[in-house]
Amino acid sequence: xxxxxxxxxxxxxxxxxxxxxxxxPMDSGFVKDTKGEIIPPHFIRELTFEHDGKNVxxxxxxxxxxxxxxxxxxxxxxxxxxxxxxxxxxxKGATDTTTAKIQ
Amino acid sequence: MTTxxxxxxxxxxxxxxxxxxxxxxxxxxxxxxxxAAFAAANDKYPEDAFKAKSEADAIKSxxxxxxxxxxxxxxxxxxxxxxxxxxxxxxSTTLTEVTSxxxxxxxxxxxxxxxxxxxxxxxxxxxNRLKMAxxxxxxxxxxxxxxxxxxTKEVKVTVGGCGx
Numbered sequence: 421x422x423x424x425x426x427x428x429x430x431x432x433x434x435x436x437x438x439x440x441x442x443x444x445p446m447d448s449g450f451v452k453d454t455k456g457e458i459i460p461p462h463f464i465r466e467l468t469f470e471h472d473g474k475n476v477x478x479x480x481x482x483x484x485x486x487x488x489x490x491x492x493x494x495x496x497x498x499x500x501x502x503x504x505x506x507x508x509x510x511x512k513g514a515t516d517t518t519t520a521k522i523q
Numbered sequence: 524m525t526t527x528x529x530x531x532x533x534x535x536x537x538x539x540x541x542x543x544x545x546x547x548x549x550x551x552x553x554x555x556x557x558x559a560a561f562a563a564a565n566d567k568y569p570e571d572a573f574k575a576k577s578e579a580d581a582i583k584s585x586x587x588x589x590x591x592x593x594x595x596x597x598x599x600x601x602x603x604x605x606x607x608x609x610x611x612x613x614x615s616t617t618l619t620e621v622t623s624x625x626x627x628x629x630x631x632x633x634x635x636x637x638x639x640x641x642x643x644x645x646x647x648x649x650x651n652r653l654k655m656a657x658x659x660x661x662x663x664x665x666x667x668x669x670x671x672x673x674x675t676k677e678v679k680v681t682v683g684g685c686g687x
Binding site for chain 2 (some may be wrong): 435446448450465466474475476477478479480481482483484485486487489490491492493494495496497
């Protein structure tokens with residue numbers, strides 16, 4: 421299966437900049453479908469980025485994060501070729517994980 | 524089925540808040556391994572804070588204290604968002620010892636939108652995209668050295684992102 425997670429992690433020597441784009445409906449539970457029925461909430465609750473056995477960034481998300489969420493951050497360290505592990509869990513317990521190479 | 528609109532009875536909410544606080548305090552002091560970190564991450568999801576309606580309640584539930592405005596917190600958001608479903612918002616700060624950054628949208632059904640943990644070694648700067656139901660203040664909270672600092676900006680929304 422194609423991963424839902426797309427990541428670009430770029431090392432500048434001292435720091436690594438990470439941009440992630442995830443495919444997810446992020447339904448808030450406040451929107452109605454065309455039949456006028458509420459679309460139940462379905463959103464990513466937690467997203468973690470792990471480098472060298474340590475969490476470098478943890479996102480706790482509510483339903484107000486946009487569909488197909490995007491996030492950008494930077495951390496000290498990280499060399500070209502290092503692994504960056506990304507995983508998410510949504511409110512229905514679904515999950516996805518990917519490992520990206522730092523460029 | 525419960526919906527996000529349902530409030531818990533006051534007692535249950537208090538108990539949950541207390542438990543969450545204890546869990547956070549406990550976890551903060553324990554250097555945990557990988558497997559534990561994953562489990563702990565699940566435990567730490569601030570369910571109550573995300574269910575709070577007002578920003579004041581959400582901040583109280585999340586941090587247990589109040590924030591003071593600071594010009595060291597730089598909140599970057601558009602003056603006008605044509606599409607409330609996708610509003611690019613970012614925060615950076617010159618404050619040191621930053622441990623978390625949170626985003627709140629006052630007029631959304633649940634004010635808290637996202638909360639990020641910033642471990643040591645990670646830059647205190649986050650960009651993301653949020654939904655806004657209507658024109659509202661956007662509030663960024665930065666937790667640094669155990670204190671809370673905030674920046675607020677009004678974003679005008681021409682097409683809401685949370686209505687049917």
